[in-house]
Amino acid sequence: MIKENHIDSQILEEICEKINTNKQLTWELPKNGIIHIDKLLPFICIYRFNTLDVYFSRLIKTQASYIIADETVNINHLIEAIRIxxxxxxxxxxxLEFWPDNNPKSTAFQISCPKAKAPATLKALKKGFESLNAVYPNISSSVNVEKERHPIHLEPLLNDAESKKTGTLIIGISVPTLYKNSETNELYSLFFREFYAVFSETVQRAAYEFIRIQNADDFKNYLMLGKTHVDEITSKADKDLAAISSGMSFLLRTTPVNSNEEWERFQKNNFKKPPTFKYRLIALDPELEKRKLYNIPIDTVDDPTIAYILRGKRLEIEKQLTMLEERGTKNFRFVGESLYGVIKKEVLREAKKILKAFPKGERLKSEPRYNCYDFAKYAKKELDYYNEKFPDLELSYEIRNDVAGIMVSKSKLLINDQISLDVKRSDALIQHEIGTHILTYCNGKQQPLHQMYEGFEGYDQLQEGIAVIAEYLVGGLTVNRLRLLAGRVMAVKSMVDGASFINTFNLLKRKYAFSSRIAYYISMRVYRGGGLTKDAVYLAGVIDVLKYIKNGGDLETLYTGKFNVNHIEIIEELLSRGVLKPAVLPRFLQRESVKIRLKKLRQGIQVTELVN
Structure with a gap:
């Protein structure tokens, strides 16, 4: 007979008061136990332990509502109070009470329940657990009609007769501990990641089926049963990752500071001597940064979705740090290819199609032009608008001689002091840089995850895609602009195929009829640092966004922060769970002309039809 310890009545009362406020509750229970209730939900997960299995407890902690308690601590009164x-x-x-199956050879989930109760919930549990067969053959699950739905050596959590009267359903689940070596307790880390991700979703889907049938329609989908709040461990891991990413200033440190001067020298040498680019000094030690990177304990993050985001970002940062180490060498390019990917056949095909449809650039009429100061004055109006929307952030611009053209660094617009812009293109450029890049940074800053503004792994592709689509929507996407995106793809292809800077420059100039200056700047961007394939993602991103909008995708979702197209479902999940806030939308979407063009995108158009 287990000698029981009871939770002090005063502590019980304080816990109940906290729950009643419907605010997040995390409370330590006697003997290393814990109760966590993220928000008021009509379900809870229980794990009673003799010796705490830290891995098993992590499975339970994937849920928004749980109790983990030493089996000598009587939690019946606590559960009854929560039920009321x-x-x-x-x-x-x-x-839902879970316990680990101590049989090391077991591969079966044993689900115990009353007869003919909640068939949809049981079906969801069975189907979810059996989906692990994809990564671990022979996993099975069975549903057993049992009066006892708890570990055989323990007392039931609630009296069976009372639970029937109060509309409470108890399901017991014995879980095989396939994720660790039974003899050494060594964790099979990669399998465990899959195991706990499947476990998390399965429990939520099963609970949703119960709620959907038994309760009022308080929850629109199972995702709303997930955690809303970001815990301290997750928050610190996210913050530390963002600090390393931000400290790198990767794009600034891989962009030449002498591109204008080298253009003049290149021109004087009749385009026969390749430029020599210089870069900012790297004021960090990549090896030390990598050490800090892998000291971040992402393996302790309980939320599978957020852990996935953080792991992806960590891998990207590691590659970028390696690229900084290899700046100026061929290895820079090779690592970059693994980071930004190879050019997909569809992207190459569209680039060729654009250059075939528009074999020459448009000749600019003698229209008014902006110098750097004119453009800055115009841009400031847009910055002022968003400054009102984000009063806690400082949006500004800076005119400099060490940036190529126009670019964004966080909430600052950087403008090259030598630029000359067609006035008609200025609005499009502002919506590209401010209405997309700065706005998504600001929206990301309002979120609890730092990665939302630092950017998920591979975020450049979708960012550039929606930025170019913004140019189309405001009526400023020209033949020259579209040709530029296609030219970048062809330049990357040329570089990857082994061509020199001069050969790629000549390809752009002679075969694709780019001006000498434009051919130089395209080549400069592609050959900087030792070869950067990133510029091919602009057109790839446009293709992604066109597909997304045509398939009914919500354009507003894309402005929530900085992420890639493969993360959209994750963003939608985090929005459904209430982890993320809805985005402040670009004000150009209010224009009637923009609404007409957006309707065309929903109907589906070709890339070559984007020219305004």
Whole structure:
């Protein structure tokens, strides 16, 4: 007989008061136990332990509502108190008790439940657990009609007769511990990641089926049952990653500071002597940064979705740090290819199609032009508008001689002091840089995850895609601009195929009819640092966004922060869970002309039809 310890009545009362406020609760229980309730939900997960299995407890911690308790601590009164509070809002209450199967050879999930109760919930549990077969053959799950739905050596959490009267359903689940070596307790880390991701989603889907049938329609989908709040461990890991990423200033440190001067020298040498680019000094030690990077304990992040985001970003940062180490060598390019990917056949095909449809650039009429100061004055109006939307951030511009053209660094617009812009293109450029890049940075800054503004792994592609689409929507995407995107793809292809700077420059100038200056700047961007394939993602991103909008995608979602197209479902999940806030949208979307063009995109158009 287990000698029980009871939770002090005063502590019980304080816990209940906290739950009643419907605010996040995390409370330590006696003997290393814990109760966590992210928000008021009509279900809770329970794990009672003899010796705490830290890996098993991490499975339970993937949920928004759980109790992990030493089996000698009587939690029955606590559960009953929670049930009463839940009953005031929801018609029924689901208790899922989990325990590890101590049989090291077991590959089966044993689900114990009352007869003919919640078939949809049981089906969701069975189907979800069996999906692990894809990574670990022979996993099975069975549903057993049992009166006892708890570990055999323990007492039930609630009296069976009372639970029937109160609309409470208890399901017990014995879980095989396939994710670790039974003899050494060594964790099979890669399999465990998959295991706990599947476990997390399965429990939420099962609970949703119970809620959908038994309760009022308080939850639109199972994702709303996930965690809303970012815990301290996750927040610190996210913050530390962002600090390393921000400290790199990767693009600034891989952009030449003497591109204007080298253009003049290149021109004087009749385009026969390749330029010699110089870069900012690297004021960090990549090896030390990598050490800090892998000291961040992402493996302790309980939320599978956020852990996935952080791991992806960590890999990207590691590659960027390696690229900084290899700046100026061929290895820079090779690592960059693994980071930005190779040119897809579809992207290459569209680039060729653009250059065939528009074999020559448009001749600019003698239209008014802006110098750097004129453009800055115009841009300031847009910056002032968003400064009102984000009063806690400082949006500004800076005119400099060490940047190529126009670019954004966080919330600052950087303008080259030598630029000369067609006035008609200025609005498009402003919506590209401010209405997209700066706005998504500001929206990301309002989110609890730093990666939302620092950028997920590979975020450049979608960022540039929506930025170019913004140019189209405001009526400023020209033949020359579209040709430029295609030219970048062809330049990257030329470089990857082994061509020299001079050969690529000549290809752009002679075969694709780019001006000498434009051919130089395209080549400069592609050959900087030792070869950067990033410029091919602009057109790839445009193709992605066109598909997304045509397929009914919500354009507003794309402005939530900085992420790639393969992260859109994750963003939608985090929005559904309430982890992320809806985005402040670009004001150009309010224009009637923009609404007409957006309607065309939804109907579906070719890339070559984007020219305004």
């Amino acid at each position: 509070i839940i009953e005031q809002k929801f018609a029924t209450f689901l208790i």
